[in-house]
Amino acid sequence: MKFTIQVNEGPYQHQSSDTAYQFAKAALEKGHEIFRVFFYHDGVNNATRLTTPPQDDRNVVNRWSELAKEHNLDLVVCVAAAQRRGIADKDEAQRNGKDADNLADGFRISGLGQLIEGGIQSDRLVVFGD
Template sequence: MIYTLVVHAAPYQSAAAGTALRFAKAALAAGHDIHRVFFYRDGVYNASALASPPRDEQNIPAHWQQLAQEHGLDMVVCIAAAVRRGVLDAGEAKRYEKLHHNLADGFELSGLGQLAEASLHSDRVITFGGQR
Protein backbone atom coordinates (compact mmCIF):
# COMPACT_ATOMS: atom_id res chain seq x y z
CA MET A 1 0.00 0.00 0.00
CA ILE A 2 1.25 3.48 -0.85
CA TYR A 3 0.15 6.29 1.45
CA THR A 4 0.23 10.06 1.40
CA LEU A 5 -0.22 11.71 4.78
CA VAL A 6 -1.62 15.22 5.22
CA VAL A 7 -0.88 16.85 8.57
CA HIS A 8 -3.05 19.88 9.43
CA ALA A 9 -2.14 20.24 13.12
CA ALA A 10 0.80 21.91 14.82
CA PRO A 11 3.03 19.55 16.77
CA TYR A 12 1.66 20.49 20.18
CA GLN A 13 -1.79 21.78 19.25
CA SER A 14 -3.44 18.38 19.53
CA ALA A 15 -2.53 14.71 19.30
CA ALA A 16 -2.91 14.77 15.50
CA ALA A 17 0.74 15.41 14.53
CA GLY A 18 1.99 12.77 16.95
CA THR A 19 -0.63 10.33 15.69
CA ALA A 20 0.46 10.97 12.10
CA LEU A 21 4.06 10.33 13.10
CA ARG A 22 3.17 7.07 14.84
CA PHE A 23 1.07 6.00 11.85
CA ALA A 24 3.98 6.71 9.49
CA LYS A 25 6.36 4.66 11.63
CA ALA A 26 3.90 1.75 11.85
CA ALA A 27 3.14 1.81 8.12
CA LEU A 28 6.82 1.77 7.21
CA ALA A 29 7.53 -1.00 9.73
CA ALA A 30 4.73 -3.06 8.15
CA GLY A 31 6.35 -2.73 4.72
CA HIS A 32 4.10 -0.04 3.26
CA ASP A 33 5.39 2.98 1.35
CA ILE A 34 4.79 6.63 2.09
CA HIS A 35 4.86 8.65 -1.10
CA ARG A 36 4.76 12.01 0.65
CA VAL A 37 3.96 13.73 3.92
CA PHE A 38 2.28 17.06 3.22
CA PHE A 39 2.11 19.65 6.00
CA TYR A 40 -0.76 22.10 5.60
CA ARG A 41 -2.45 24.85 7.62
CA ASP A 42 -1.03 24.83 11.20
CA GLY A 43 0.75 21.58 10.33
CA VAL A 44 3.51 23.71 8.82
CA TYR A 45 4.78 24.32 12.36
CA ASN A 46 6.07 20.72 12.32
CA ALA A 47 8.75 22.01 9.94
CA SER A 48 10.07 24.80 12.15
CA ALA A 49 13.70 24.45 13.17
CA LEU A 50 12.91 26.67 16.16
CA ALA A 51 10.62 24.23 17.97
CA SER A 52 12.06 23.70 21.45
CA PRO A 53 9.77 21.54 23.57
CA PRO A 54 10.63 20.83 27.20
CA ARG A 55 13.02 17.90 27.68
CA ASP A 56 10.27 15.71 29.10
CA GLU A 57 8.12 16.08 25.94
CA GLN A 58 8.53 14.42 22.59
CA ASN A 59 10.24 16.61 19.98
CA ILE A 60 7.83 15.89 17.15
CA PRO A 61 9.57 18.04 14.50
CA ALA A 62 12.90 16.31 15.22
CA HIS A 63 11.21 12.90 15.01
CA TRP A 64 9.79 13.80 11.58
CA GLN A 65 13.29 14.79 10.46
CA GLN A 66 14.76 11.54 11.75
CA LEU A 67 12.08 9.42 10.10
CA ALA A 68 12.56 11.26 6.80
CA GLN A 69 16.30 10.72 6.93
CA GLU A 70 16.00 7.03 7.79
CA HIS A 71 13.40 6.28 5.10
CA GLY A 72 14.01 8.95 2.47
CA LEU A 73 10.58 10.48 3.01
CA ASP A 74 9.44 13.39 0.88
CA MET A 75 8.21 15.98 3.37
CA VAL A 76 6.52 18.93 1.69
CA VAL A 77 5.29 22.04 3.46
CA CYS A 78 2.59 24.18 1.85
CA ILE A 79 4.40 27.36 0.90
CA ALA A 80 1.37 29.66 1.25
CA ALA A 81 0.48 28.34 4.70
CA ALA A 82 4.12 28.40 5.80
CA VAL A 83 4.91 31.94 4.72
CA ARG A 84 1.69 33.18 6.33
CA ARG A 85 2.82 31.58 9.61
CA GLY A 86 6.47 32.65 9.45
CA VAL A 87 8.01 29.32 8.46
CA LEU A 88 10.51 30.30 5.75
CA ASP A 89 13.37 28.72 3.84
CA ALA A 90 16.36 30.84 2.79
CA GLY A 91 14.79 31.79 -0.55
CA GLU A 92 11.51 32.96 0.94
CA ALA A 93 13.29 34.84 3.72
CA LYS A 94 15.24 36.74 1.08
CA ARG A 95 12.11 37.31 -1.03
CA TYR A 96 10.23 38.80 1.94
CA GLU A 97 13.32 40.67 3.19
CA LYS A 98 13.55 38.75 6.45
CA LEU A 99 16.89 38.39 8.21
CA HIS A 100 16.49 34.72 9.09
CA HIS A 101 14.87 31.50 7.94
CA ASN A 102 13.64 28.61 10.05
CA LEU A 103 12.60 25.73 7.80
CA ALA A 104 14.13 22.60 9.32
CA ASP A 105 16.38 20.32 7.28
CA GLY A 106 14.52 17.56 5.51
CA PHE A 107 11.45 19.67 4.69
CA GLU A 108 10.80 21.56 1.48
CA LEU A 109 8.39 24.36 0.65
CA SER A 110 6.10 23.77 -2.32
CA GLY A 111 2.54 24.29 -3.47
CA LEU A 112 -0.71 22.38 -3.32
CA GLY A 113 0.15 20.82 -6.67
CA GLN A 114 2.46 18.49 -4.74
CA LEU A 115 -0.53 17.26 -2.74
CA ALA A 116 -2.57 16.69 -5.91
CA GLU A 117 0.33 14.83 -7.51
CA ALA A 118 0.82 12.71 -4.40
CA SER A 119 -2.83 11.69 -4.37
CA LEU A 120 -2.45 10.38 -7.93
CA HIS A 121 0.48 8.18 -6.92
CA SER A 122 -0.99 6.87 -3.66
CA ASP A 123 -3.50 4.18 -2.82
CA ARG A 124 -4.70 6.15 0.19
CA VAL A 125 -4.49 9.76 1.38
CA ILE A 126 -4.93 10.04 5.12
CA THR A 127 -5.53 13.36 6.85
CA PHE A 128 -4.59 14.10 10.46
CA GLY A 129 -6.03 17.08 12.33
CA GLY A 130 -8.63 18.52 9.98
CA GLN A 131 -10.90 21.46 10.73
CA ARG A 132 -13.14 21.41 13.78
Protein backbone atom coordinates (compact mmCIF):
# COMPACT_ATOMS: atom_id res chain seq x y z
CA MET A 1 0.00 0.00 0.00
CA LYS A 2 1.12 3.53 -0.74
CA PHE A 3 1.03 5.99 2.17
CA THR A 4 1.38 9.72 2.62
CA ILE A 5 2.05 10.76 6.20
CA GLN A 6 1.22 14.17 7.61
CA VAL A 7 2.97 15.33 10.79
CA ASN A 8 1.27 18.26 12.50
CA GLU A 9 3.18 18.64 15.77
CA GLY A 10 6.69 19.65 16.73
CA PRO A 11 9.23 17.28 18.26
CA TYR A 12 9.50 16.62 22.03
CA GLN A 13 6.41 18.66 23.00
CA HIS A 14 4.24 16.04 21.32
CA GLN A 15 4.69 12.38 20.55
CA SER A 16 3.12 12.65 17.08
CA SER A 17 6.41 12.90 15.23
CA ASP A 18 7.72 9.84 17.11
CA THR A 19 4.58 7.87 16.31
CA ALA A 20 4.66 8.95 12.68
CA TYR A 21 8.31 7.89 12.47
CA GLN A 22 7.57 4.50 14.02
CA PHE A 23 4.60 4.06 11.70
CA ALA A 24 6.72 4.92 8.65
CA LYS A 25 9.47 2.54 9.73
CA ALA A 26 7.03 -0.29 10.38
CA ALA A 27 5.24 0.29 7.06
CA LEU A 28 8.55 0.21 5.17
CA GLU A 29 9.61 -2.97 6.99
CA LYS A 30 6.35 -4.59 5.86
CA GLY A 31 7.14 -3.66 2.26
CA HIS A 32 4.74 -0.74 1.94
CA GLU A 33 5.63 2.43 0.09
CA ILE A 34 5.82 5.90 1.65
CA PHE A 35 4.96 8.34 -1.12
CA ARG A 36 5.73 11.38 1.00
CA VAL A 37 5.96 12.68 4.57
CA PHE A 38 4.50 16.17 4.85
CA PHE A 39 5.32 18.41 7.83
CA TYR A 40 2.72 21.04 8.66
CA HIS A 41 1.75 23.36 11.54
CA ASP A 42 4.43 23.02 14.29
CA GLY A 43 5.45 19.81 12.53
CA VAL A 44 7.87 21.93 10.50
CA ASN A 45 10.01 22.14 13.66
CA ASN A 46 10.98 18.50 13.05
CA ALA A 47 13.18 19.81 10.25
CA THR A 48 15.67 22.03 12.08
CA ARG A 49 19.17 20.62 12.21
CA LEU A 50 19.90 22.85 15.24
CA THR A 51 17.94 20.46 17.47
CA THR A 52 20.20 19.31 20.31
CA PRO A 53 18.50 16.86 22.68
CA PRO A 54 20.33 15.39 25.70
CA GLN A 55 22.58 12.47 24.75
CA ASP A 56 20.41 9.87 26.43
CA ASP A 57 17.32 10.97 24.47
CA ARG A 58 16.31 10.13 20.91
CA ASN A 59 17.17 12.67 18.22
CA VAL A 60 13.84 13.10 16.44
CA VAL A 61 15.27 15.20 13.60
CA ASN A 62 18.29 13.00 12.82
CA ARG A 63 16.09 9.93 12.95
CA TRP A 64 13.92 11.33 10.13
CA SER A 65 17.04 12.32 8.14
CA GLU A 66 18.50 8.83 8.51
CA LEU A 67 15.24 7.11 7.56
CA ALA A 68 15.00 9.38 4.51
CA LYS A 69 18.53 8.51 3.45
CA GLU A 70 18.03 4.80 3.95
CA HIS A 71 14.72 4.60 2.06
CA ASN A 72 15.00 7.60 -0.25
CA LEU A 73 11.99 9.20 1.48
CA ASP A 74 10.49 12.48 0.33
CA LEU A 75 10.31 14.66 3.47
CA VAL A 76 8.47 17.88 2.61
CA VAL A 77 8.17 20.92 4.86
CA CYS A 78 5.35 23.38 4.16
CA VAL A 79 6.88 26.67 3.07
CA ALA A 80 4.24 28.96 4.60
CA ALA A 81 4.26 27.15 7.94
CA ALA A 82 8.08 27.07 7.86
CA GLN A 83 8.42 30.80 7.19
CA ARG A 84 6.21 31.62 10.19
CA ARG A 85 8.30 29.44 12.45
CA GLY A 86 11.80 30.26 11.22
CA ILE A 87 12.63 27.08 9.33
CA ALA A 88 14.64 27.87 6.21
CA ASP A 89 16.96 26.28 3.69
CA LYS A 90 19.70 28.34 2.02
CA ASP A 91 17.44 29.63 -0.76
CA GLU A 92 14.61 30.55 1.59
CA ALA A 93 16.98 32.33 3.99
CA GLN A 94 18.45 34.32 1.14
CA ARG A 95 15.05 35.16 -0.35
CA ASN A 96 13.79 36.45 2.98
CA GLY A 97 16.96 38.29 3.90
CA LYS A 98 17.85 36.05 6.86
CA ASP A 99 21.38 35.53 8.13
CA ALA A 100 21.11 31.78 8.69
CA ASP A 101 19.42 28.62 7.51
CA ASN A 102 18.62 25.51 9.49
CA LEU A 103 16.98 22.85 7.31
CA ALA A 104 18.19 19.37 8.21
CA ASP A 105 19.48 16.79 5.69
CA GLY A 106 16.87 14.90 3.75
CA PHE A 107 14.13 17.54 4.09
CA ARG A 108 12.97 19.91 1.38
CA ILE A 109 10.74 22.98 1.53
CA SER A 110 7.75 23.15 -0.78
CA GLY A 111 4.09 24.14 -0.94
CA LEU A 112 0.79 22.76 0.36
CA GLY A 113 0.07 21.38 -3.09
CA GLN A 114 2.48 18.59 -2.15
CA LEU A 115 0.11 17.53 0.63
CA ILE A 116 -2.91 17.50 -1.67
CA GLU A 117 -0.93 15.58 -4.27
CA GLY A 118 -0.01 13.09 -1.54
CA GLY A 119 -3.71 12.60 -0.83
CA ILE A 120 -4.45 12.07 -4.50
CA GLN A 121 -1.52 9.76 -5.27
CA SER A 122 -1.59 7.58 -2.15
CA ASP A 123 -3.92 4.81 -1.04
CA ARG A 124 -3.99 6.26 2.47
CA LEU A 125 -3.16 9.66 3.95
CA VAL A 126 -2.44 9.25 7.65
CA VAL A 127 -2.47 12.35 9.87
CA PHE A 128 -0.43 12.45 13.09
CA GLY A 129 -1.28 15.28 15.46
CA ASP A 130 -3.55 16.65 18.13
